[in-house]
Amino acid sequence: MTIAVVVFPGTNCERDVTHALGLVGADAELAWHKDRDLGGASGVVLPGGFAHGDYLRTGAIARFSPIMAEVERLASEGVPIIGICNGFQILCEAGILPGALIANRDLKFICKPIHLRVESTDSVLTRAAQVGRVLRIPLNSYEGNYIATDIDTVEDAGNVILRYSDPRGTVDDRSDPNGSTNSIAGVTNENRNVAGLMPHPERAIEEILGSSDGRVLFESFVASVEAVHA
Amino acid sequence: MIYAFVVHIGRKAGLSDPEGTTTGKALRDLGFRGVGNVAFGRTITLEIDADSQDAARIKVDEMCQKLLANPVMEHYTIEAVS
Numbered sequence: 001m002t003i004a005v006v007v008f009p010g011t012n013c014e015r016d017v018t019h020a021l022g023l024v025g026a027d028a029e030l031a032w033h034k035d036r037d038l039g040g041a042s043g044v045v046l047p048g049g050f051a052h053g054d055y056l057r058t059g060a061i062a063r064f065s066p067i068m069a070e071v072e073r074l075a076s077e078g079v080p081i082i083g084i085c086n087g088f089q090i091l092c093e094a095g096i097l098p099g100a101l102i103a104n105r106d107l108k109f110i111c112k113p114i115h116l117r118v119e120s121t122d123s124v125l126t127r128a129a130q131v132g133r134v135l136r137i138p139l140n141s142y143e144g145n146y147i148a149t150d151i152d153t154v155e156d157a158g159n160v161i162l163r164y165s166d167p168r169g170t171v172d173d174r175s176d177p178n179g180s181t182n183s184i185a186g187v188t189n190e191n192r193n194v195a196g197l198m199p200h201p202e203r204a205i206e207e208i209l210g211s212s213d214g215r216v217l218f219e220s221f222v223a224s225v226e227a228v229h230a
Numbered sequence: 231m232i233y234a235f236v237v238h239i240g241r242k243a244g245l246s247d248p249e250g251t252t253t254g255k256a257l258r259d260l261g262f263r264g265v266g267n268v269a270f271g272r273t274i275t276l277e278i279d280a281d282s283q284d285a286a287r288i289k290v291d292e293m294c295q296k297l298l299a300n301p302v303m304e305h306y307t308i309e310a311v312s
Contacts, residue, residue, distance in 0.1 A: 057300055064297070093300065100303040102241075103248045147245045147303060179246060 001027065001229050003222075004041035006071070006087075008033040008051035008062050016202040017047045017084070023205060024215065026222045033065040043080045043225035044071055046087025048140070048200055058086065058101060058143045059093035068094060080124040080224040081194045085141055088186075088196030097189055097196050098159060099148035101141075105179025109142040113211065114177050114199060116185050117165040123188035124224035125195040125217050126161050134169045135162075135213035137199040139177060144198040146180035146187075154187060162186030162197055193224075233278050233286040234312040239299045240271035274298060275311075283310055 003021055005028050007014050014030055021028040028045075031038055038044065051062035062068070068090075075081050075096050083091040091097040104110060113136050118129045129135075148154050163183040166175040176183040178198075186197030201214025241247045247269055254268035276293070280286035290308050299306040 105248050107248055107252055
């Protein structure tokens with residue numbers, strides 16, 4: 001059981017993600033964006049960064065990298081896939097996840113720990129967490145402002161898995177760092193096998209990093225991969 | 231023949247536009263009166279080698295749908311300039 005961590009030109013944190021997956025007991029291997037075959041990977045992570053410089057729009061060029069045809073195929077087959085930050089933006093551009101990410105409300109790059117409230121455990125990223133649990137995880141993005149023309153559809157389908165909140169789990173405009181619609185920080189797809197989030201859980205994986213709250217998200221993902229693989 | 235086009239890409243109505251909102255506020259703060267909605271977009275100039283302008287425009291439209299615009303959040307118009 002191997003999880004592929006996809007590297008585009010401009011990707012970062014791919015080694016942090018690999019380390020995080022190792023900490024929760026999974027084998028991970030880096031895959032280059034020009035690969036066309038993920039060799040039977042049981043799960044896929046699209047990490048953060050600035051793939052292809054984020055030219056045109058975040059994720060717009062990356063979604064046409066050769067590897068993405070394979071990622072789309074695996075997504076349609078039910079393989080667990082997650083996108084972190086830029087990886088989330090790429091999955092949205094590819095139409096695998098609903099919505100899009102635009103410039104932050106205050107037009108500032110945000111790099112700080114924020115709080116997230118778990119909204120649903122029906123996703124490959126949250127199944128080991130509890131609804132209402134608050135996680136402290138770093139956010140690191142300029143284009144993290146979530147929008148969707150069909151926001152009611154996204155909400156009604158239960159596709160919202162994480163919202164920005166205050167430390168006590170209250171969700172309002174003040175606890176929404178970047179202006180995301182309905183404070184949405186993470187979503188899943190209809191089939192519940194693909195999920196994305198803007199914050200970086202791999203940067204909150206051990207206490208030495210200031211928080212280990214990101215760990216439960218990787219545990220969820222690895223448990224999801226094992227469930228499909230079993 | 232080479233045909234030139236300007237593609238204008240903008241955010242769909244109803245979706246937030248932080249650049250536009252902030253710029254509109256800055257203009258009002260500077261004392262400009264009567265400033266209503268301010269919207270940001272992107273302009274892309276393209277030269278296309280094709281047999282006719284119509285054929286070139288069809289290509290540009292395909293490019294907009296596939297890459298240049300994100301249909302989830304953007305609309306676009308194509309203007310022929312030569």
